[in-house]
Every structure is written in C-alpha cells, then in structure tokens.
Amino acid sequence: MSTAPQARTTRRGRPGYDLESVLRIAVKLFNERGYDGTSMEDLARRLGITKSAIYHHVPSKQELLRLAVDRALDGLFAVAEEAKAVDGRAVEQLEFLVRGSVGVLVERLPFVTLLLRVRGNTKVERSALARRREFDRIVAELVARAETEGDIRPDVDPAVTARLLFGMVNSLIEWYRPRKGDTDIADVVAKIAFDGIRLRS
Amino acid sequence: MSTAPQARTTRRGRPGYDLESVLRIAVKLFNERGYDGTSMEDLARRLGITKSAIYHHVPSKQELLRLAVDRALDGLFAVAEEAKAVDGRAVEQLEFLVRGSVGVLVERLPFVTLLLRVRGNTKVERSALARRREFDRIVAELVARAETEGDIRPDVDPAVTARLLFGMVNSLIEWYRPRKGDTDIADVVAKIAFDGIRLRS
Structure with missing residues (x-):
C-alpha cells in the first residue's frame, strides 16, 4: 500500500521499456500464473504502464507468446x-x-x-x-x-x-x-x- | 449442442457417482485445465450433477486435490x-x-x-x-x-x-x-x- 503513491509519482520519469524487456517480464508472469491465467491488464500492472503502451511494442498477448x-x-x-x-x-x-x-x-x-x-x-x-x-x-x-x-x-x-x-x-x-x-x-x-x-x- | 437436451433428460436416470469416480473425473479436469482454472461449477457440469450433489461426497475442491x-x-x-x-x-x-x-x-x-x-x-x-x-x-x-x-x-x-x-x-x-x-x-x-x-x- 505505502509504495503505491510513490509508484504513481515515479511512473512519469520511469525509463521506457523496449520490446525485449516487455517480453522478459511477460514470460516471467506467464511462467508464474500460466499463459491463460495472465491478461494484458496483469502485464500492464506489473510493468507499471498502460495497456496501450504495451500495444505500442507488440500487437497481442499471443504475439508475446510466439516471440x-x-x-x-x-x-x-x-x-x-x-x-x-x-x-x-x-x-x-x-x-x-x-x-x-x-x-x-x-x-x-x-x-x-x-x-x-x-x-x-x-x-x-x-x-x-x-x-x-x-x-x-x-x-x-x-x-x-x-x-x-x-x-x-x-x-x-x-x-x-x-x-x-x-x-x-x-x-x-x-x-x-x-x-x-x-x-x-x-x-x-x-x-x-x-x-x-x-x-x- | 445436439446432445444437451438428451443429457438433460437422462440426468435423472444417471447412476449416482461415488467419491472415487468423482475424484477421478475431477483429476482429469484439473489436469486438462489446471487446478486453479477449474471450478466446482465446471466439475458439476462435467459430471452432469449439481454442485450440492458433489458436496455430498466431498467438502471442497481443495479436499479433492488433497485426496x-x-x-x-x-x-x-x-x-x-x-x-x-x-x-x-x-x-x-x-x-x-x-x-x-x-x-x-x-x-x-x-x-x-x-x-x-x-x-x-x-x-x-x-x-x-x-x-x-x-x-x-x-x-x-x-x-x-x-x-x-x-x-x-x-x-x-x-x-x-x-x-x-x-x-x-x-x-x-x-x-x-x-x-x-x-x-x-x-x-x-x-x-x-x-x-x-x-x-x-
């Protein structure tokens, strides 16, 4: 709870992800929760960015799996x-x-x-x-x-x-x-x- | 689709399950969809009986896993x-x-x-x-x-x-x-x- 406001403040200054780092974190999440059990929403939350920011890198969850x-x-x-x-x-x-x-x-x-x-x-x-x-x-x-x-x-x-x-x-x-x-x-x-x-x- | 009405008609006459057969079918379902991804509702549907009929045999999904x-x-x-x-x-x-x-x-x-x-x-x-x-x-x-x-x-x-x-x-x-x-x-x-x-x- 106590880290949430800080996360919100720092988000703006957070260095952007590239496809490689999005992919690595997606794979980590898929391995933890299962591919079916992980939504793009979950991934966005873990990355601390919006879903549309993910779609800037990759068109779909399935494409992350393929990569x-x-x-x-x-x-x-x-x-x-x-x-x-x-x-x-x-x-x-x-x-x-x-x-x-x-x-x-x-x-x-x-x-x-x-x-x-x-x-x-x-x-x-x-x-x-x-x-x-x-x-x-x-x-x-x-x-x-x-x-x-x-x-x-x-x-x-x-x-x-x-x-x-x-x-x-x-x-x-x-x-x-x-x-x-x-x-x-x-x-x-x-x-x-x-x-x-x-x-x- | 076409078998649904028949399943509904035969349910009444379906021989009852015992704990052993409920367990076997539950395990099959857990292996197919994952334990987390399977609800007692899913199991009831697969067995063609009500959830409360399952609870007659076993108190919880977790107990099925334990067995x-x-x-x-x-x-x-x-x-x-x-x-x-x-x-x-x-x-x-x-x-x-x-x-x-x-x-x-x-x-x-x-x-x-x-x-x-x-x-x-x-x-x-x-x-x-x-x-x-x-x-x-x-x-x-x-x-x-x-x-x-x-x-x-x-x-x-x-x-x-x-x-x-x-x-x-x-x-x-x-x-x-x-x-x-x-x-x-x-x-x-x-x-x-x-x-x-x-x-x-």
Whole structure:
C-alpha cells in the first residue's frame, strides 16, 4: 500500500521499456500464473504502464507468446543444425545435441520453461508443439542411426530412448538455477545420460 | 449442442457417482485445465450433477486435490518404505526405488501428473510440495550412501544425480501411455538410468 503513491509519482520519469524487456517480464508472469491465467491488464500492472503502451511494442498477448517460444525453439534448432555438421559418428552428434540443448536451456531458461508448459489451446501453441515434435523426431533419428552404428543400446526403442534422454534434459527447468562457479551441468547430464549413474570397475 | 437436451433428460436416470469416480473425473479436469482454472461449477457440469450433489461426497475442491495428491504421494512413500527393507547395498535399494516409482507413476498416472504440476498456492499444495521434498531427500540420501559404497559415480553431487534420475522418471507423465504387451517401462528406465544409453563393448 505505502509504495503505491510513490509508484504513481515515479511512473512519469520511469525509463521506457523496449520490446525485449516487455517480453522478459511477460514470460516471467506467464511462467508464474500460466499463459491463460495472465491478461494484458496483469502485464500492464506489473510493468507499471498502460495497456496501450504495451500495444505500442507488440500487437497481442499471443504475439508475446510466439516471440517467447520461438526464442527457445530457434535456439534448439540452431543446435540441431550444428550437430548435423559435427564430423563423426551419430553418437557424437547426439552427444553434441544433448550438451548444446542443455546450454540453450540454461541460457534461455524462462523461455524454455514456457515452451515446455505449452498445451496447445491456440494457434501459436499448436505451432510450437509441432516444432517440438519435429525436434523430437530429429533426436529419435540420431538415436536410431547411433544404434545402427553399434554405439547406442539396441534393446530400447529409439523413440523411447530419445524421450527419456530429453526427459532428463528438460527436467532441469524444474530445479536448475545457474550459479557462478558451478560444475558444467551439460557435462553432468551427458555423463549420466550416456554412461549411467552406476560406477564401473 | 445436439446432445444437451438428451443429457438433460437422462440426468435423472444417471447412476449416482461415488467419491472415487468423482475424484477421478475431477483429476482429469484439473489436469486438462489446471487446478486453479477449474471450478466446482465446471466439475458439476462435467459430471452432469449439481454442485450440492458433489458436496455430498466431498467438502471442497481443495479436499479433492488433497485426496488426489495423497494418492500419488502415498504410493511413492510406500515404495520408499519397501526399498528400505531391501536386503543389500544402497544401489540395490535405489534401483528398487526407481523401478517402484515408475510402477506407481504408471498405475496412478493422472494422480502423479497432478502432483507434479502442483505449484504451491494453497495449504494443500504447500503440504504436497513439502512431501515431495521429503521424498527427494530420501532419494538423495540413498544416492549418497551408494556413492560411499563405491557403486554410484562419485564425480556428481548426490542431490544432482537424484534430481536427474527422477527427472527422467517423472518425464514419463508427458508421453507414456500404458499399452498391453509393452516392454516393461520400469526395466527400460532402470537400464538407461543406471547404465546409460551408450553401448559398451
């Protein structure tokens, strides 16, 4: 209560937002309350500006969602492209893809978190889900090739291996928060995913 | 539209629900629309009965949530108790716990799905989150003991290993749907988690 009058006085002098900062705060809010549960009114209140000031930057809530999930998806697809160019066996390309995906996830944590919670109620969400499925297909194909080349266990369906692999990667959004001086989490995930948690003698 | 009049005519003759069937349909609805996004009115509409008919079975929406998440948590804690009683090394108890947890997840899929989406806005949710943390602690302690016994890789923080392990297990809610004649999914998860996806020569 006591801060409200001050907020009102300072609003005029508040430096303007750019699209990037509107987007970041929108994504934070979507992750807290759900995309459906957040209105442009809520976002305006959080930013301390009017709704029409938001519409100056972006035409709709759906467009904010599209920008956000594309930020995550474009990162993942860029890594998939780089992985294709890795010289060597499919298993090496797969390991590159896993490490790179962890990197994207850590760098773009709020965006990937939003992406992974998308349910498919709107056109933007359905299109994001379609791109996710395309990414899953790329992973499953790499796993299948690595099986053929004798590097990945052949006793599990490649699609299931791919899903469990990325189930582990994606679970990072639930608990991982980057801290300085951390062990490289991509390294940890790759070790456990490829070689398991059991110690071999 | 065309089915509405019929639904209205048959309501009277509809066999009564018991608490169990009300709970199952509530959980389905919570998973579809989110707990916050589902009202008792929505549930009444889905069941084709009045709100007061629901209150005959259960005092509140929060109580439905409590029953649902406890169904998941009680299953997981029962497996943790059984795991403790497994004769042998910590790594064997851990493997028992992983396989058993997959079993609970598959058997009680909608309940575990709801549990894993709980965010902590109400007393019931906060209490469920506290029990989840307690379960995570049990897993991390088992991992730590197995490291001390030389069976689990010592180069990763036991809490991180525990989280990645259950990140993989919990990811099943996103895609796994039990089908008759399936390979034992608990077996697949245990193989990949403990021994990795890489084939050893």
